[in-house]
Amino acid sequence: MTLIETYHKYRVFAQRKKLSWITPSPLVNAVDNKSFNYSLEEPILREFGSYFSFTHPYRFSTMQPCTRGADIGRIKKGKTQNHLALFHIFPTAFSLSPNLEKINVYHRDAIFDTVDYLRATGIDIRKLKVTYFSGGNLHDISNGYVSVHKTFPADIVTLQSFLEAGLENNQLVPLANLDTFVATFDGDEDFLAGNRFEIYHPLSDNSALLEIATGESLKYRQVRRNKVTIDILPAPCCATPVAIGLERLQAILENRTSVRSISALTDIADLLAPLLGSSARKDKLIAADFFRAAHLVLAQTHKTRLNASISEQRRVILSHLCRQSWNQDILASNFLPVLRRNAALHPWLPELADGAEIVADLLIKNIERRRYS
Structure with a gap:
């Protein structure tokens, strides 16, 4: 399957799931005035003008180009063949809603839709590994990086949803760190917080597991001052995004040993x-x-x-x-x-x-x- 075929399969999937297509955000946009775009945050501001004032449910699809300074640094040092100077991410689910009570329903649907898309592209879901939040005190799991002494429960919804979608227990890996709990943000303003899972698949030579997708269940608010998270509080809304890395998925579909190939x-x-x-x-x-x-x-x-x-x-x-x-x-x-x-x-x-x-x-x-x- 070529890159364009993967893209067209995604467009068909998005239409079937009734995800409205939006123009990709430009590399220079309103999210961060210090770097090129590296996320799917700009459509939130485009639709609502805020990370918290969701006046109506909103779901969208796009193919978003990204570039990250940290990745370019790794490439220049010869440390990676799996990070690119330019890459694309696309949402298999990206639900924003003022209805916080339905977050578990949205999150379960997001996981089912993502597994559905991966199956449709030919991915053998028996080869997937998924990390998810196992619960813990935020100060402890961040090794003191986030000075918030609050304990958050294990992400049972992610665990159960992947099991119901067809994965086995041994494919699900509980972890407690800042990769599985969103509590930081590059900007100075308050931002959403909550659970995160990451989906991995082995490269063709089984040399390493490659992260191909990330999903989140965000129902908290990071209270930030001077670019530091000082508290985590309930949010007035929720978001359940899941995004797949196009070139990373393509490396698996083409049976490659690296993303760069x-x-x-x-x-x-x-x-x-x-x-x-x-x-x-x-x-x-x-x-x-x-x-x-x-x-x-x-x-x-x-x-x-x-x-x-x-x-x-x-x-x-x-x-x-x-x-x-x-x-x-x-x-x-x-x-x-x-x-x-x-x-x-x-x-x-x-x-x-x-x-x-x-x-x-x-x-x-x-x-x-x-x-x-």
């Missing part, structure tokens, strides 16, 4: 190969990854005035791409077939095709600037 990246690497001379295969795959990221970043921001923090993130992405061993006689026109192929692989991002010629010119200018700086 999926066909959507090898296709771009093969097209870039003649422009990169004698670079090693692994370097061409990294170049393909940063090429995808630079393509979207430039297509979306070439006319945008960025603040210093986000401008630095863009510089890091472009710098890592442009310092590759490009041929001396490379022209903007050499990039156009690669940009068009990349656009065709991501039909949910029409700006990739619309901005191809502008991006090609900007890439050449950045490569030349890098050479002579």
